[in-house]
Amino acid sequence: MNKVYILGGAQTDFQRNWTKEGKNVIALLRENIFDALNNIGLSKKDIIELNKKNKIAFFVGNFIGENYIDQGHLGALLTVVDSCFYGIPSARYEAACASSSVAIDAACSKIRDNTYDVAIVIGWELMKTVDSKIGGGFLGKAAYFEKEGKGIEFPFPKLFAKLADETIKKYNLDEGRYLTNLSRIAYINYSNAKRNRFAQTRNWYIDEIQVNNRKNKTNPIIGGKLALTDCSQVTDGATTVVLCSENYKKNNVKEEKPIIKGFGHRVAPMILEEKFKESEHNEYILPWTRQACIDAYFRANLSVDDIDVFETHDCFTSSEYVAISCFGITKPGKEFEAIEKGIINFDGKKPINPSGGLIGCGHPVGASGARMLLDLYKQVTNTAGEYQIQNAKNGMMLNIGGSATTNYVFIVGKED
Amino acid sequence: MEIKTVSILGANGIMGKNIAGIFASFGKAKVYLLTRSIEKSEVAIDQAVESVRSESIRNKMIPKTYDDIEECIKESDLVFESLSEDIELKKQIYKKIKPYLKSNSVIATGTSGLSIKELSKEFDSLSKNFFGIHMFNPPYVLTLCELITHSQKQDALAKELENYLHIKLNRTVVRTKDTPAFLGNRIGFFVISRAIQLAKENYEQGGIDYIDTILGSFTGRSMAPLVTADFVGLDVTKSIIDYIKENTNDDYNKIFKLPDYINCLISDGNMGKKSGKGLYFKDNDKKQLFVYDIKNKEYRLKINYQFYFSNEMIKEIKNGNYETAIKILIDDDSYEAVLCKKMLLEYIAYSLTITIQVSSNIEACDDAMATGFSWLPPIAMIDWLGGIDNVIKLAKKYLSNEYISILENKKIIEKLPHKSKYDYRPFLKAKY
Numbered sequence: 001m002n003k004v005y006i007l008g009g010a011q012t013d014f015q016r017n018w019t020k021e022g023k024n025v026i027a028l029l030r031e032n033i034f035d036a037l038n039n040i041g042l043s044k045k046d047i048i049e050l051n052k053k054n055k056i057a058f059f060v061g062n063f064i065g066e067n068y069i070d071q072g073h074l075g076a077l078l079t080v081v082d083s084c085f086y087g088i089p090s091a092r093y094e095a096a097c098a099s100s101s102v103a104i105d106a107a108c109s110k111i112r113d114n115t116y117d118v119a120i121v122i123g124w125e126l127m128k129t130v131d132s133k134i135g136g137g138f139l140g141k142a143a144y145f146e147k148e149g150k151g152i153e154f155p156f157p158k159l160f161a162k163l164a165d166e167t168i169k170k171y172n173l174d175e176g177r178y179l180t181n182l183s184r185i186a187y188i189n190y191s192n193a194k195r196n197r198f199a200q201t202r203n204w205y206i207d208e209i210q211v212n213n214r215k216n217k218t219n220p221i222i223g224g225k226l227a228l229t230d231c232s233q234v235t236d237g238a239t240t241v242v243l244c245s246e247n248y249k250k251n252n253v254k255e256e257k258p259i260i261k262g263f264g265h266r267v268a269p270m271i272l273e274e275k276f277k278e279s280e281h282n283e284y285i286l287p288w289t290r291q292a293c294i295d296a297y298f299r300a301n302l303s304v305d306d307i308d309v310f311e312t313h314d315c316f317t318s319s320e321y322v323a324i325s326c327f328g329i330t331k332p333g334k335e336f337e338a339i340e341k342g343i344i345n346f347d348g349k350k351p352i353n354p355s356g357g358l359i360g361c362g363h364p365v366g367a368s369g370a371r372m373l374l375d376l377y378k379q380v381t382n383t384a385g386e387y388q389i390q391n392a393k394n395g396m397m398l399n400i401g402g403s404a405t406t407n408y409v410f411i412v413g414k415e416d
Numbered sequence: 417m418e419i420k421t422v423s424i425l426g427a428n429g430i431m432g433k434n435i436a437g438i439f440a441s442f443g444k445a446k447v448y449l450l451t452r453s454i455e456k457s458e459v460a461i462d463q464a465v466e467s468v469r470s471e472s473i474r475n476k477m478i479p480k481t482y483d484d485i486e487e488c489i490k491e492s493d494l495v496f497e498s499l500s501e502d503i504e505l506k507k508q509i510y511k512k513i514k515p516y517l518k519s520n521s522v523i524a525t526g527t528s529g530l531s532i533k534e535l536s537k538e539f540d541s542l543s544k545n546f547f548g549i550h551m552f553n554p555p556y557v558l559t560l561c562e563l564i565t566h567s568q569k570q571d572a573l574a575k576e577l578e579n580y581l582h583i584k585l586n587r588t589v590v591r592t593k594d595t596p597a598f599l600g601n602r603i604g605f606f607v608i609s610r611a612i613q614l615a616k617e618n619y620e621q622g623g624i625d626y627i628d629t630i631l632g633s634f635t636g637r638s639m640a641p642l643v644t645a646d647f648v649g650l651d652v653t654k655s656i657i658d659y660i661k662e663n664t665n666d667d668y669n670k671i672f673k674l675p676d677y678i679n680c681l682i683s684d685g686n687m688g689k690k691s692g693k694g695l696y697f698k699d700n701d702k703k704q705l706f707v708y709d710i711k712n713k714e715y716r717l718k719i720n721y722q723f724y725f726s727n728e729m730i731k732e733i734k735n736g737n738y739e740t741a742i743k744i745l746i747d748d749d750s751y752e753a754v755l756c757k758k759m760l761l762e763y764i765a766y767s768l769t770i771t772i773q774v775s776s777n778i779e780a781c782d783d784a785m786a787t788g789f790s791w792l793p794p795i796a797m798i799d800w801l802g803g804i805d806n807v808i809k810l811a812k813k814y815l816s817n818e819y820i821s822i823l824e825n826k827k828i829i830e831k832l833p834h835k836s837k838y839d840y841r842p843f844l845k846a847k848y
Contacts, residue, residue: 013842021846022733206470210470218469
């Protein structure tokens with residue numbers, strides 16, 4: 001099969017509030033896309049030339065711009081950004097918070113089958129146009145809305161709090177110890193974010209007492225057992241990643257570039273209770289999330305032993321907890337070992353989310369998959385700056401949509 | 417440098433309590449908050465917790481009064497004085513703490529501009545441990561921290577303290593000489609003072625709101641200069657500006673002369689946001705914004721001025737067309753656009769000349785203005801204007817000689833980095 005290379009890209013500063021700056025989605029896209037093109041040295045003229053040969057395309061990941069900014073037709077929207085994009089094939093891909101992973105996957109297909117040489121993947125979301133309650137309602141549409149979202153305040157924290165309850169029940173965990181583990185996950189993410197100059201929370205003060213101290217004024221309960229520090233952020237942001245074909249790489253790029261070695265894409269039953277029912281007799285609480293990881297390992301012909309760095313979908317601490325066994329870092333039900341032994345720490349054997357993840361770096365939902373892929377690119381090309389994991393050769397990401405309904409996994413690594 | 421215990425003197429002031437929060441959180445220090453009464457200190461602790469949004473630091477802060485000076489100071493590795501800007505008041509408390517200071521304790525004043533050398537005299541042999549540590553309000557959001565020394569004997573300790581402030585307290589540290597208003601306020605209040613003067617000069621056109629519109633958020637700030645003066649307080653604004661006027665003697669001294677209307681407002685008790693009225697006031701019932709009309713000496717409804725150049729710039733910034741936006745300004749020679757250009761160019765020139773005088777690093781002006789005022793910093797402003805050559809060309813067209821000479825000074829220009837470390841884009845807001 002033809003290889004898919006990652007040439008580079010750019011992430012916006014997730015600290016920014018574009019509504020407060022008075023700017024629209026066009027400003028967001030313009031800054032981000034041209035930052036990415038500058039990063040890889042592609043000019044407007046190059047874009048036009050590639051398009052003359054019909055060898056370039058856009059793949060846009062966005063969850064729910066129709067609600068946040070009253071805008072649809074988000075592939076075509078790029079033509080408003082710059083006239084050099086006229087005529088370029090462009091479409092929007094959606095799978096809730098895994099939207100930009102679907103866009104990446106579609107881009108990979110079109111590169112692998114030699115339709116295009118260059119694929120520009122753009123994930124974005126503007127979420128600060130409304131308050132968090134209204135936004136929480138929009139996000140509820142990633143669940144089966146009629147049953148799990150309608151009329152419920154902050155539906156997603158409640159769903160992932162149920163995942164926490166189910167995890168305790170299924171593996172017969174001590175509740176106090178489990179919550180301490182979740183606090184540790186939060187703390188690691190916030191601490192990692194301090195090294196990342198694009199992270200939303202990089203200047204926040206969060207300590208180990210605060211993440212362990214739920215139910216107070218500055219760390220209130222948001223849903224079930226989960227408090228504010230267990231939740232990812234409401235974020236404005238975009239990430240562009242540029243992929244290319246073997247042919248393009250050979251003829252145009254001298255330096256080493258990593259490739260996408262494998263992927264997994266599995267869709268679990270949308271309704272959370274159905275997930276639990278289905279997994280009753282399975283050792284994994286989220287078997288389809290696990291399966292997506294297995295598929296990616298299989299396609300890459302790698303195992304967990306080969307992975308030096310992980311980026312996971314910590315939309316809540318309870319989702320990072322279960323991801324640990326899905327990756328294969330521990331057996332299911334033994335995730336606490338990896339947390340308590342420091343294995344997932346920044347300087348641990350299997351670091352998770354050196355970027356800070358969705359909790360620390362931020363979670364503009366439609367951008368998160370692309371952001372993870374860009375972070376893996378940075379890690380394996382030794383360009384992650386202060387959050388660089390030493391000698392990272394292969395990295396793996398898990399991006400989920402809904403209550404772990406759409407599960408997307410990619411493995412990125414240096415060529416052998 | 418290990419700072420385990422900190423005492424804050426004057427902990428009920430806005431800066432005092434916020435800084436207590438910074439030491440208790442990032443610094444992980446035990447912090448004594450000293451005020452005139454336990455009740456005041458307790459309220460200050462509540463507000464410090466709120467300021468860093470973390471209940472976890474509450475137990476690190478202990479309410480105390482000035483009766484507890486002996487106990488607190490004896491234990492403290494760092495004593496932070498945050499009293500009001502009154503040299504005699506400060507010296508009085510220095511006398512009280514002096515007998516109990518540990519020989520290696522750091523002593524700091526949070527003064528926003530008084531002479532550190534003068535204040536240090538109270539400490540005799542311990543004066544080498546005395547520093548100016550000037551933070552900005554609110555310090556959780558604005559990370560600028562000016563570190564001021566008064567003697568070369570402090571160099572080694574200052575280096576340690578700088579590391580502590582930067583690494584442990586998460587501050588953007590700028591080292592400055594012991595000069596009036598240090599760096600951030602010297603530049604910031606140059607702009608504010610100039611805006612105050614321009615409001616007077618242009619009172620026929622409307623004055624205060626007219627000038628703030630010309631220098632609105634689209635020029636790279638979250639708050640227009642005269643709104644900033646209200647936010648800081650007109651009394652504080654006046655004291656800083658007067659202090660610079662009295663203690664400097666350069667070509668730009670005349671900028672720091674305040675027109676009468678400021679004194680009138682202050683003597684009427686209209687100090688700005690804290691007293692409800694200042695240059696502006698908000699009618700909370702009707703949610704209407706009023707502004708002081710310099711011509712008629714009374715408040716009137718704020719006018720929503722619309723200028724062609726600024727409307728067009730805002731449209732472009734909204735869409736992320738920053739280069740087009742600045743081109744509109746450069747090409748527009750309406751009275752308002754020229755005023756706007758002059759102010760931005762004077763800001764650049766003044767920033768550069770002051771920075772090389774008070775700091776060893778020219779890029780300090782960018783740290784100061786970006787992280788102390790949230791203004792588009794001067795070197796990033798040069799980037800937006802298309803580079804220093806463009807700036808010089810524009811300066812020759814619009815500025816007087818005392819500013820042109822700065823920009824033609826090779827010693828200054830040579831020091832400029834190729835590009836600011838700050839991206840100008842987030843500073844430019846698509847609004848007034």
